Amino acid sequence: MKSVRRYAFTGAILLSFISIFFTLDCRNPNDFKPPEDTLSLPPDPPQLLSPIDYYVRMPDAPTGRLLFVWQSLKDAELYEIFFSGDSYGEWTVPYDTNCFSLRLQKEPWEYIIDKFTWKVRAASAKWKCYTEWSTPRHFEVRFKPPPPELLSPSDSTDFILDSLPATIGFSWNIVQDEKYYDIKIILDSFPVFETQVTNNSHQFVCRDTGTYSWQVRAGSQLWQYSTDWSEQWAFRISIVQ
Numbered sequence: 001m002k003s004v005r006r007y008a009f010t011g012a013i014l015l016s017f018i019s020i021f022f023t024l025d026c027r028n029p030n031d032f033k034p035p036e037d038t039l040s041l042p043p044d045p046p047q048l049l050s051p052i053d054y055y056v057r058m059p060d061a062p063t064g065r066l067l068f069v070w071q072s073l074k075d076a077e078l079y080e081i082f083f084s085g086d087s088y089g090e091w092t093v094p095y096d097t098n099c100f101s102l103r104l105q106k107e108p109w110e111y112i113i114d115k116f117t118w119k120v121r122a123a124s125a126k127w128k129c130y131t132e133w134s135t136p137r138h139f140e141v142r143f144k145p146p147p148p149e150l151l152s153p154s155d156s157t158d159f160i161l162d163s164l165p166a167t168i169g170f171s172w173n174i175v176q177d178e179k180y181y182d183i184k185i186i187l188d189s190f191p192v193f194e195t196q197v198t199n200n201s202h203q204f205v206c207r208d209t210g211t212y213s214w215q216v217r218a219g220s221q222l223w224q225y226s227t228d229w230s231e232q233w234a235f236r237i238s239i240v241q
Contacts, residue, residue: 039126039127039128040126040127040128041127041128042122042123042124042127042128042129042130042131042132043073043074043122043127043131044131044132045120045121045122045131045132045133045134045135046070046071046072046073046076046079046098046120046121046122046131046134047070047071047134047135048068048069048070048071048118048119048120048134048135048137049069049070049071050067050068050069051066051067051068051137051139052137052222053137053138054137054138054139054140054222055137055138055139055140055222055224056139056140056141056142056220056222056223056224057104057139057140057141057142057224058142058143058144058223058224058225059104059111059141059143060224060225064103064104064105064111065101065102065103065104066101066102066104066139066141067099067100067101068081068099068100068101068102068118069098069099070098070099070120070134071098072097072098073098073122073124073131075124075126075127076122076123076124077096077123077124077125078094078095078096078122078123078124079094079095079096079097079098079120079121079122079123080092080093080094080095080120080121080122080123080130081093081094081095081100081118081119081120082117082118082119082120082121082133083102083116083117083118084116084117084118085112085114085115085116086114086115086116087114088112088114104141111141111143112141113141113142113143114140114141115138115139115140116138116139116140116141117136117137117138118136118137118138118139119133119134119135119136119137120133120134121133121134144223144224144225144226144227144228145175145176145178145218145227146175146227146228147175147216147217147218147227147228147229147230147231148172148173148174148175148181148200148216148217148218148227148230149172149173149230150172150214150215150216150230150231150233151171151172151173152169152170152171153168153169153170153233153235154233154235155233155234155235156233156234156235156236157235157236158235158236158238159235159236159237159238160238160239160240161237161238161239161240162239162240163239164206164207164208164209164237164239165205165206165207166205166206166237167203167204167205167206168203168204168205168206168212168235168237169201169202169203170183170201170202170203170204170214170216171200171201172200172201172216172230173200174200175218175227177220177222178218178219178220178227179198179219179220179221179222180196180197180198180218180219180220181196181197181198181199181200181216181217181218181219182194182195182196182216182217182219182226183195183196183197183202183214183215183216184214184215184216184229185204185212185213185214186212186213186214187208187210187211187212188210188211206237208237209237209238209239210236210237211234211235211236212234212235212236212237213232213233213234214232214233214234215229215230215231215232215233216229216230217229217230
């Protein structure tokens with residue numbers, strides 16, 4: 001069987017919104033198949049490897065590309081990648097290796113913000129037909145959300161206590177589809193505490209007088225980045241005289 005020749009070309013996809021540059025096999029596997037009775041049934045579809053399902057890509061300079069990787073199948077000569085966007089419709093890309101880089105920009109610094117589904121199937125001149133489509137995965141392109149807004153204790157609060165230690169409750173607002181929050185506490189310019197919590201509140205035991213400051217940021221295992229840290233609020237603890 002003759003080898004498949006590669007050539008480079010530029011395709012306009014998504015109604016001219018996304019330009020994709022790739023190398024592919026120019027011949028359909030059906031064009032050079034051996035006799036039908038020598039062909040085998042295709043294997044199971046390729047497994048998708050990266051990105052993880054429901055991954056949230058958060059655009060950053062200078063690149064606007066996202067790499068897709070799937071299982072390489074023995075004897076596969078062509079892969080077909082299917083994409084579907086909530087706002088951009090459906091399209092497929094033929095490709096001859098098990099990874100593909102998709103450009104996520106309309107123009108420089110103008111990103112495609114949308115929710116997408118993708119899946120892959122494979123073909124070979126040794127198989128009777130394409131594999132089934134892989135189990136689809138999903139990804140989203142959006143800018144990272146703003147940091148949490150702090151709620152309590154209010155900035156510049158003075159706690160005048162009878163004794164220490166004392167438990168101070170912290171709270172902040174919920175951020176879009178976050179999975180956890182990082183909170184850090186500083187006493188007189190020295191970090192004294194940092195932890196990760198799964199809800200929007202935390203209690204901390206203060207054992208010393210002085211000026212405390214605190215900040216929070218939100219994150220998720222599905223996000224490309226955590227949010228920025230919130231603004232820094234402060235409170236003072238002193239003992240009644």
